[in-house]
Amino acid sequence: MTLLGLLLGGWLLTALAPLLARWLGHRAGWPLAAGLLGLAAMALMLGYDTTVEQSVPWIPSLDIALRLRLDGLAMLFVALVLIVGALVMIYSTAYFRGKPTVSYYTLMTAFAASMTMLVLADDLVLLFVSWEFTTLCSYLLILRSGPDAGPPAARTLLVTVAGGLCLLAAVATIVVRTGTTHLSTALADPAWSEDGTFATTVAILVAVAAMTKSAQFPFHAWLPDAMVAPAPVSAYLHAAAMVKAGIYLLLRFAEPAAHAPAWSALLITVGLVSSFIGAVFALQRTDLKALLAYSTVSHLGLLTLVIGVGTTAALTAAVVHVVAHAAFKSAGFLYVGLLEKRAGTRDIREVGGLWRSMPLASVLILVAAVAMGGIPPTLGFVSKELVLDGVLHGPGLWLAALVALSAAITVAYSGRMVVSTLPGAPTRLAPASGTWPMVVAIAIGAVAAGTFGLVAPALDPLVGRAVAATGGSGDVHLALWHGVTPALGLSLAAIAAGALLIVARRGVDRVLDRRLFPVTGVGAVEAVQRAVQVTGRRLGDLTRTDAPAAHLAVPLLLIAVLGVAGLVALTPSWEAADSTAVDVALLIVLTGGVIATVVARSRLGAVIAVGVAGFSVAVWFFTLGASDVALTQLLVEILTVVIMVLVLRHLPQQFGRRSVRRAVPAAILAIAAGVVATLGPLVFTGRAELSAVGRWFVEEGPVETGGANVVNTILVEFRALDTFGELVVLAIAALAITALVEARPRVTRPVLPSVSSLLAPAAPNAVFINVLARVLVPLMLLGSLYALLRGHNAPGGGFIAALIGAGALATRYLGAPDDREAHSGLPYLAIAGSGVVVAAVSGFIGYAERSFLTPLHADILGYHFTTSLIFDLGVYLAVFGVILGALDSLGSPEEPAAKAGDRR
Template sequence: MTLLGLLIGGWLLTALAPLFARWLGHRAGWPLAAGLLVLAAMAFLLGYDANVEQSVPWIPSLDIALRLRLDGLSMVFVALVLVVGALVMIYSTAYFRGKPTVSYYTLMTAFAASMTMLVLADDLVLLFVSWEFTTLCSYLLILRSGPDAGPPATRTLLVTVAGGLCLLAAVATITVRTGTTHLTTALADPAWAEDGTFAATVAVLVAVAAMTKSAQFPFHAWLPDAMVAPAPVSAYLHAAAMVKAGIYLLLRFAEPASHAPVWSVLLISVGLVTSFIGAIFALQRTDLKALLAYSTVSHLGLLTLVIGIGTTTALTAAVVHVIAHASFKSAGFLYVGLLEKRAGTRDIREVRGLLRSMPFASALILVAAIAMGGIPPTLGFVSKELVIDGALHGTGLWLAALVALSAAITVAYSGRVVVSTLPGTPTPLTPARGTWPMAAAIAVGALAAGALGLFAPVLDPVVGRAVAASGGAADVHLALWHGVNTALGLSLAAIAAGVVLILARRGVDRALDRRLFPITGVGAVEAIQHGVVVGGRRLGDFGRTTAPAAHLAVPLVLVALIGAGGLVMLRPTWEAVPSTWVDAGLLLVVSGGVLATLLARTRLGAVISVGIAGFAVALWFFTLGATDVALTQLLVEILTVVIMVLVLRHLPPGFPRRPRGRSIVAAVLAVAAGVVATFATLVFTGGSELSTVGRWFIENGPEATGGSNVVNTILVEFRALDTFGELVVLAVAALAIAALVEARPQMTRPVLPTASRMLEPPALNMVFIRVFARLLIPLMVFGSIYALLRGHNAPGGGFIAALIGAAALALRYLAAPTDDDARSGLPYLSIAGAGVVVAAASGFLGFAEQSFLTPLHGYVFGYHLTSSLVFDVGVYLAVFGVILGALDLLGVPRVLTKGSESR
C-alpha cells in the first residue's frame, strides 16, 4: 500500500458512496465506516514510525506534482479525519433513519477524502486545491440541511473562500520566491530567515487563511452560523475535522513563519481574544448546540495562541489539545443530535432528569463535559495544563493567568451543560429503540477523552513525532501528574473559579442576558455581503445598456490610453519597412470600406461596407504571405456576412437617427483608437517584419513538431491549452445562442408583397444556385477534409477546415427554396460538445509521455502522424457545431402571434 493508494482509496470510497446509499439507504454508513477504518489502519501501518513520501508528476513544466508526505503531524490529523469520520458514519445509520442520504453520504466521504488529501499534500498547489475542496464540501453539506440553510451556507462560503484567496496568494508568493511548489523544500528555504518582508507577508497570509477556516476573531461568526447543519455534520466538519484544517496549516508553517515577528504577535493576540469571546458567548447560550459551537471557537483560539508561542511545550500542548478537543467535542455534538432526536429540543432550559431517562448517554456526556472543562483525570486536563505551561514559559505569567481565566469560563459552561440537564424530574422522551449506533459513537469519543488522560504516556511517540514535524523537539513525555508547579496551581485555580461561576449561575445568567456588543458577527458578514452586492450593482449600472456604442466606448478608450502610455514610457524606435503600391491600394480600399460603414444609413449597407473592409484585409494578409491568417479572415468574413444577414431579418432596415455631435465623438474615438493601436503595434514589433518570437518559431518549430506550418503547430502544439480553452468558449457560445433564441421568441417583420410576380416563386429563382450548389458543396466538403489533413504542413488545419465546411452549409442554406428546407436537422450542440470531448481525449493521450496535451509523434507506413491531428478534429467539430447552430437557429424565423408562437 502506498500513499497514492491511500488517497485513491478515499476517492474510490466517495465514488461508491452514492451506490451504497441507493442500495442500503441509511445503513450505507456501515460499509463507509468500515472503509474509513481500513484506510486509517493502512495509514498507521505506512507511517507510524517513519516518514513516507511519494510523488507522481502532474504538471512537470511548472514543477507541480502529486507530492504526498506522511509524517508525524499528518499522521495525527489523518487519524482524526478517518477515525472520527468512521464514528460519524456509524452514528448516521441511526440519525438518518428513513431520510434520503445519497447526497449526505457522498459529500461526507468526499470531505473525508479532501481532508486526507489536504494533510498528506506535500505540494503547495495540491494543498490549495484540497483546501478549496473542503470549503466546497462544507458549503454543500450546510446547504442541503433545509430551506433555511441558504443564507448561513452562503455566509460560511464567503468567509472561508476569502481565506482560500489568502492561501492562494501565499502559495503564489512562496512559489515565486523559493522557486518550487514542493512544500517541504519551500518551508526549508533560507529565504524565510534572510528575507523579512517575504516571511512577514506569507506569515500574515497563512495566518488569515487559517483563521477563516478555524473561526478566529473576527471571522468566528460563521461557525455558530453553520450550526443549521445536522448534528453529525457539525460533529465532523465543525468540531473534529474542517476547523482543524486551519490549525494544521498553522502547525505546518509554524517553524518557518516564526522568523517573522508578526507571526507570534498576530496568533497570540487573535487567539487570546477569540478564546475569551467564544467562552463568554458559550456561557450566554441556552441552545446546547450553539453553546458547543462557541465553545469550539474558544478552544480553537487557545490552539492558535499556543502555536503562536511556538516553543516545544506550546507545540506539544497544541497537538495534545487537538486530539482531546476532537474527542470530547465530537462526542458533545453527537450527543446533541441524540438529545434532539429523543427530546425534540436542544434548549437546556427545557430538558431535565436526563440522568434517569438517558442514564448511559448522560454518563457519556458527563465524561465529555469533564474533559471539556479540563478536569482531572481526563485528557482535557492534561492538554489544558500543557497550554497554561506553554503560555507560562513562552511569554510569562500574565498570559498564563489570562489563559487560566478563559479556562475558568470553560469550566463554567461545561458544568452548566451537566447541572442544567442531568438532575431533576425526567423530561418525556421518545423510546431509545434503534439509537444504539448513536450511543456507541458518542461512547468512543467520550471514553477516549476520559481514558487517555490516565494513559497519556501512550501518546508520547505520536505526539513527539507531530511536534518534531512542527519545529519542536521530539522528546515529549506526557503525564497526568507533573508535580506541584505554577501551571498546576493556575489550572486548579481555573477549576475553582469555574465551580464558583456554576454555583452563581443565576446571577451570571442575569448579567449576561443582554447584547454585549453593538453588532454581531453574522450582522457584520451580512453588511459586508450587502455592501458588495450594492456596490456591484451600482458599478454594473454603467454598462447596463443595450446600446452597442456604450460598450464599445470602454475598450476604445482603454486601447487609446494604454497605447498612448506605452508610447510615452517606452519611447520606441523602429525600422522603416518599405511599402508597395499594392499596400497603398489595399489601404485605400480598407479606408473606403470604413468610411462607407460610417456613412451607411441602412443596416444592409453597413454589412456590405464592413465586408468590403474585411475582404480587403484578407487580401492584404495574402500579399504579406500570411496564407493561414488570410484564409481564416476570408472565410470568417463570408460566414459573418451570411449570419449578419440572417440577423437583419429581425431588425428594422435603417439605423435610428443620431445627433451629429454623438457621431463626431464616436468618429474621433474610433480614429484615435486606430492610430494608437497602429503605433502600439509598431512599439511591440519594433517595426520589423519578423519578431524575435516569430523567428524562433520559424527556426525551431518544424524540428520540434515535425510540421512545417508554423501557424498550425503554434495553435495545436505550442499553445494547445489556449486553443482548448477557446474550444470550450465556442461550445458555451453555441449553448448561449440556443438559450437566447429558444428562451425569447424572435420578432419577424411582415413580408410585404413584391411589385413583380417574377420575384415571388423562390423555387424558380433558386434554380441556378441550386444547380451550382450540387457541384460545389461536395467539392467544399472534400476541400474541408483536405484542409484538415494537410494543416500540419501546409495552410489549413481544424479551424480553417471547419470554416470551409461551414461555408458549404451556408451555400446549402442559400440554395434552399424555403426556411424549413434550409434547416439541416443536425445536432449542433452535440457536435460542438463532441469537439471539446475529442480535444480533451487527445490531451489525455499526452500523459503517455509527459502531461496533458503533450503531442505524441510517430510514423505509420512512412507517414508522420501526430496526436495533434486528433486535437485538430476536435477544433473542427467545435467550430462547425457553433456555425451550424447559428444557421439553424437564426435562419428559421419564428413569428409571434397573439398569445402563441408558430414557426
C-alpha cells in the same frame, strides 16, 4: 503503495460516492466509511515512523509540481480527517434514512479528499488549490441543507474566501522571495530570519487566512451561523476537519513565522479573545448545537494561543489538544443530531430525564462533556494541563491565569449540557429503531476522548513526530499524572470554579440573558456584504448601458493612447519594403469596404460592406502565403454573414440617425485607434521577413512536434494552454447565447401583407440550393474531418475543420423553407461542453510524460500519431457547438425556451 495512490484513492472514492448513493441510498455510508478507514490504514503504513515524499511534475516551467509529503504533522491530520470522516459516514447511514444522499455523500467524500490533499501538499500552489477546495465543499454542504441555508452559506463563503485571498497573497510573496514553490524548501529559506519585512508580511497573511478558516475573532461568526447544516456536516466540517485546516496551517508555518515578532503577539491576542468570547457565548446558549459551535470557537482560540507561544511544550499541547478536541467535539455534535432526531428539539429547556429514556447515549455524552471540560482522567484533562504548562513556561503566570479562567467557563458550559438534560422527568422520544449506527459513531468518539488520557504514553510516537515537524523537540512524554505542578493547580482551580458556576447556573443565566455586545458577528458580516454590494452597484452604474459604442470607446481609447505612447517612447526602426500592385488593389478594396460600412444607412448594406472588407483581407492573406489564416478568415466571414442576417430579422432595416455631436468624437477615436493599430505592427516588427521566434518555430517546430504545419503546432502544442482557455470561453459563449435568447422575448418586425409574386413562396425558390446541399453537405462534413486529420502537417486543424462543418450546417439552413425545418435539434450545449472535456482529457494524458497538455507522440502503422489530435478534436467540438448554437438559437422559431429545454 505511494502517496499519490493515497491521494488518488480519496478522489476515486469521491467519484464512486454518487454511484454508491444511487445504488445503496443511505446505506452508501458503509462502503464509504470502509474506504476512508482503508485510506487511513494506508497512510499509517506509509508514514507512521518515517517521512515519505513524492513528486509528480505539474507545470515544470514554473517549478510547480504535485509534491506530496507525509511527515509527523501530516500523519496526525490525515488520521483525524479520515477516521473522523469514517465515523460520520457510519452515523449518516441512520441519520439520512429515507432522505436523498447523492449530493451529501459526494460532497463529504470530496471534502475528505480535499483535506487529505491539503495536509499532504508540499507545494505552495497545491496547498492553495486544496485550501480553496475545502472552502467550496463547505459552502455547498451548507447550501444544500435547506431553503434557509442560502444566507448563512453565503456569509461563510464570504469570510473564508477573504481568508483564501490572504493565503494567495502569502503564497505569491513566498514564491517571489524564495524563488520556489516547494513548501519545505521555502519554509527553510534563510529569508525568514534575514528579511524581517518579508517574514512579518507573510506571517500576518497566513495568520489571517488561518483565523478565517478556524473561526477566530473577528471572523468567528460564520461557524455558529453555519450550524444550519445537519449534524454530521457540523461534526465533520465545523468541528473535526475544516476548522482544523486553519490550525494545521498555523502549525505548518509556526517555525519560520516565529521570526516575525508580530506572529506571536497576534496569535496570543486573538486566541485569548476568541477563547473568552467563545466560552461566554457558549454559556449563554440553550441550543445545544449553538453551544457546541461557540465551544469550538473557544477551543480553537486556545489552540491559536499556544501555537503563538511557540515553545516545544506549547506546540505539544496544541497537537494533543487537536486530537482531544476532534474526539469529544465530534461525539458532541453527533449526539445532538441523535437527540434532535428522537426528541425533535435541541433546546436544553425542552428536554429532560435522558438518563432513563436514552441511557447509553447519556453515558456517552457525559464522557464527552467531561473530556471537553478537561476533567481527569480524560484526554481533555491531559491536553488542558499541557496548555497551562506551555503558557506558564512561555509568557508567564498572568496569561496562564486568564487561560484557566477560560477553562473554568468551559467546565461550566460542559456541565450545563448534562445537568440540564439528563435528570428530571423523561422527555417523550421517537423510537430508537435503526439509530444504532449513530450510537456506535458517538461511542467511538466519546470512548477515545475518555480513555486516551489513561493511555496517554501510547500517543508519544504520533505526537512526538508531529511536534518535531513544527520545529519543536520530538522528545515527548505524555502522562495523566505529572506530579504536583503549578499547571495542575491551575487546572484544578479551573475545575472548581467551573463547578461553582454550574451550581449557580440560575444566577449565571440571569446575568447572561441579554445581549452582551451592541453588534453581532453575523450583523457585522451582513453589513460588510451590503457595503460591497452597494459599492459594486455604484461602480457599475458608471458603465451600465446597453449602447455598444460606450463599451467600445474604452478599448479603442486605450489602444490609441497606449499605442501613441509606445511609439513615442520606444522609437523602433522601420525598414521599408516594396508593395506589389496586388497589395495596392486589395488595400483599395478594403478601404472601400470600410468606407461603405461607415456611410451605410441600411443594416443589410453594412453587413455586405463588412463582408467585402473581410473577404479582401482573406485574399490578402492568401497572397502573403498564410493559407491557414486565410482559410480561417474566409470561413469566418461566410458564417458571420449568415448569423448576422439571422439577427437582422429582429432589428430595424435602417440605422438610426446620429447627431454630428456624437459622430465626430466617435470618428476621431476610431481613426486614431485604427492608425495606431496599423502602425504598431509595422513599426514594432520592422517589416522584417521573419522574427527570431518565428524562425525558431519554422526550423525547430517540425523537429519538436513531428508536424509541418507551424500554425497548428503552435496552437495545439506550444500554446495549448492558451487554446484550452479559449475553448472554455467558447463554451461560455454558447451558454451566453442561449441565456440571452431565452431571457427576453425577441422583437420581430411587423409582418407585411403577403404579395402575390413568383418570389414569395419559399419552398420552390429553395429547390436549387436544396439540390446543391444534398451533394455539398456530405462533402463538406467529410472535408471537415479531412481538414481535422491533416491539420498537423498541412493547412487545416480543429478550428478550420469546425468552420467547414458549420458551413455545411449553414448551407442546410439556407436551403430550408422555414425556421422549423432549418432547426437541427442537435444538443449544441452538450457538443460545446464535450469539446472542453475532450481537450481536458487529452491534457491529463500529458501527465504520463511530464505535465498537463504535454503532447505524446507515437508512430502507428507508419502514421505519426500525437495526442494533439485528440486536443484538436476538442477544439473542433467546441467551435462546432458554438456556431450550431448561434444558428439554432438565433434562427429558431417562436417559443425558444421550450426548444432549449429539449436541446439540453
